[in-house]
Structures are given as C-alpha cells and as structure tokens.
Amino acid sequence: MSAPPVHDPPAAGVVRLPHTGLQVPDARLRVVRCRPHYVNRWEYRALLVRGEQRIGHIRGPLPDVAEPGPAGVAGGGPVVSFHPRGRAFTEAELEDFAAACRLDGQGLSSARVLTLLVDEYRIEQMVRGCARRGGVMARCCGEGWVHYIPLRAYPRSAGQCAAALAHLERASGVGGPWRIWDGQQWSPLSVGSGPDTSPGCA
Template structure:
C-alpha cells in the first residue's frame, strides 16, 4: 500500500517551562515548530517502510526514513548550518514521553510521523462524519507487570454520534475485534482520545 500525505503546521511555544503534549502519540515537546510531512509508506516482507520530511517552521530540514525491515528510523539533514543534528539533539533532550521519561531521537522522529499520520487521517474522516477507534495495549515485563507507554495494536474507522448509549453500543460491537483480553478501545471524539466503556455481557445486552 502506498500513501502520500502533506500537512503544514504553525508551531506553538510552551510557556513557563511546561511541555506541550501531542494528542496522538503522547510525546511532550518544548514547542510544535518541528513537524513531519509528506509521508509515503510501502509494505515490505518484514513490515512497513516509510519516508517523510522533517519541517522546522514549515521549512524542510531533513528527510526521515525507515526501511521496514525491523531497523531504526533516522533523519538525514539537508542544511546543517540552518538546522542540523545539534539543534535536533537539543530538541530531543527537552522532550519527554507521556510518563515524563526521556526519549530517544528515533522515538521523537516516529512520534512526529505518527502525529502527522493521525492528523491527516482524521481530517479526511471528519469530512465524512467519521472518526477513529483504536485498541490500546501496554507491554509487560517478565513478571507480567505493565511497562512503557500504551500503544495502538489496531485502528478502525467508525461513524461519530453523540451520547453515551451510542458509545456503549460501539464498545459492545467492538468486542469481536479486540486483539486479546488485556487492552481497551478508545475513540477520538474530535478533541481528545476518550476511553470507551467496558462492553456489557451478552446477558446484560438482552
């Protein structure tokens, strides 16, 4: 599958030393002037390869690439005098994940691509009155304790309607699509990700 999407974002600066949290990846950043755009994806035998463009204040400063073979995501900067590895490393050092932990440059690149990808998809769906639901899980250590930030195992689109009754019916209908028992569905309600209620038992639905 090949997709090609482009977006332009006007950046914001965090105030008072606070970080700005991206809505889709959970990445916390000192400003939103650094974004991803022009995403292209292609399936490989071992995953999904992609390329994208890294923008600073809307100006391309690097290419982002992952070859889809289980390896790293990296950036190649086009003009290090204007914006290069040093400036990007300073940005990464100021970033934190959703739990407040430091992040790697690779995670920052991947999360910037994730933000662009979700934003583009949601804009297209909103024109048709639709949104995204996603099945969220967490990794576990050897003792079965959850570790790391939650991440989506799958995403689906659906119609968006108001009201708790519709949300409950949606949760009930998604049971058969869940990837295992240890996770939850959440819905983009137009402003934020909202956790859906627990599905009712078959007896409760009768």
C-alpha cells in the same frame, strides 16, 4: 543517535502531542508528509519542518519490514535517521530537541523521537481521513499494541455508546478501555466520562 537522557520531569512550556503523548519543547517541529520510497529496500521518507521552513527529512523502515533490534536500531546501526537540509536545522539541534522531549516522563533517543513524530503525523492523517468520510476514529491501547477502528458516527447517547462499544469489542476481540477522537483529544468511550488524560499510544 544519542542514548536516552536521564529520566527527569519535562521543562516548563512543553507541548503534549495528542496522538502519541510525546512531549516536545517546540510544536512547530513536525512531520508534514510521509511517503514510501524504494532504494534497495522499502522505507518511508518523511518531510520535517519547523514552522513553514523545510529543515530535512526522516528515513526509516516501513512498519511491516522493520528490522529486529532495540527501538530505532538494528544490526548495530541506526534504522531511523535524520537528513538535514542545509544548515537550517543541524543534527546537533536535533539532539538538543530530542533531549528535551519526554514520553511518560522518560527521556528518549533521537531515533525514538523521530519515529514518534512520524507516528503523530500518520495517526493524524488516519483520523482526518475518517472524519472526511463522516465517521470518527476509536482506539484501544495496550502494552506494545494499539487498535484503531473507525465508527460511522460519533456516539452521543448512552444507547449509542453501548452499541459502539459492543461493535468495537466484536471487531477487535478487545474489551477496552476504548477511547474516541473528539476533535481535540482522545476521550473515554463511556457515559458521563471526561477527557482522556492518560499517556498516548506510542
């Protein structure tokens, strides 16, 4: 995996992923499945596609058994790795893709990009699962942490927003700022606020 590139603005035409805030040059490159797998240790295996084409899979440690070390690295070797399927998408192409990605205006290593693609999928699945049960997901991001708490219904009135905020603070012990998934973006959970334009939780 390469070292992060220099910190420069993203190229025109990049797409900002809604849950992590990762900016990618091609939104067709995404994770569509992620499952736990055991070979000597528990890890996840995530299926990576470009459009409808399977191009390989990502392997990495499960969150509760991650090894210490810098992002994507432990014990001097990569923890998160890409395993291409044939020649449909090579490791060199992955390096080029990762070099064009940005998070908060900063370049990222390939391992970090892969991790964020997996995170984007996991959060999307969590949000969809909450919606299928008739609820809505709220979150609060801090430095190096994020709380996700489901609400039974989308709060629309000022009174409902106040009640939801009180519940979230009691449940998490965190005062905010809280944001709620409105189906397209994370919007501030407050009266008369516009859409969330802050970076994603990564």
